[in-house]
Amino acid sequence: MIDLYYAPTPNGYKITLFLEEVGMPYTIHPININTGEQFKPEFLAISPNNKIPAIVDHQPADGGEPVSVFESGAILLYLANKTGQLLSKSLRERTEQLQWLFWQVAGFGPMLGQNHHFNRYAPEVVPYAINRYVEESKRLYKVLNTQLEKTAYLGGDEYSIADIATYPWAKCYEHQKIDLQDYPAVAKWLDKVRQRPATQAAYKDA
Numbered sequence: 001m002i003d004l005y006y007a008p009t010p011n012g013y014k015i016t017l018f019l020e021e022v023g024m025p026y027t028i029h030p031i032n033i034n035t036g037e038q039f040k041p042e043f044l045a046i047s048p049n050n051k052i053p054a055i056v057d058h059q060p061a062d063g064g065e066p067v068s069v070f071e072s073g074a075i076l077l078y079l080a081n082k083t084g085q086l087l088s089k090s091l092r093e094r095t096e097q098l099q100w101l102f103w104q105v106a107g108f109g110p111m112l113g114q115n116h117h118f119n120r121y122a123p124e125v126v127p128y129a130i131n132r133y134v135e136e137s138k139r140l141y142k143v144l145n146t147q148l149e150k151t152a153y154l155g156g157d158e159y160s161i162a163d164i165a166t167y168p169w170a171k172c173y174e175h176q177k178i179d180l181q182d183y184p185a186v187a188k189w190l191d192k193v194r195q196r197p198a199t200q201a202a203y204k205d206a
């Protein structure tokens, strides 16, 4: 059984997408990041960077004490290793998938996070910051589109944790001032991922 410390945000959805995809049972522990629950000592013991998502695996592969993991990329990698699913075993395909997973957690996610902040939540309008992050978002969507023109999924022919990490952020393109007509391969891929039963299940209450 996996305990998932979660809020319904793009980073949170990454983990429910994975768990629904592999059919692994999990218990959601909601963390209200708007009221500061992420700073409570019991949550910081699991997630010292005070951010969701985080998990605790009560049945780790080595049979030892429960394992806790924070950072969505590390969680996806941990769960892919645990289940043997959604990360290729072939050296070349696995490397491709991991490359795009790291692209998402190091670039696409943080830049779109700043885009959301300055476009939607900032208490003042900062034109320089809005322009900077919208332009960087457009660059990243172009990179994504170029890759998806070549392969069905981000890391090749198979759906993987790279797609799972990227989908919840790309799904919010409207909030990011992104016109999907400029990125037709992304639009097609978003549709394909949206139709997966696991995606429907992960977003059923959203």
Ligand SMILES: N[C@@H](CCC(=O)N[C@@H](CS)C(=O)NCC(=O)O)C(=O)O
Pocket (backbone or CB within 6 Å): 009, 010, 011, 012, 033, 038, 050, 051, 052, 053, 070, 071, 072, 073, 105
């Ligand atoms: N690099 C982290 C980012 C996680 C993150 O930004 N989580 C946000 C919600 S999407 C959060 O918990 N924010 C609360 C806070 O910053 O205090 C990951 O990929 O897990």
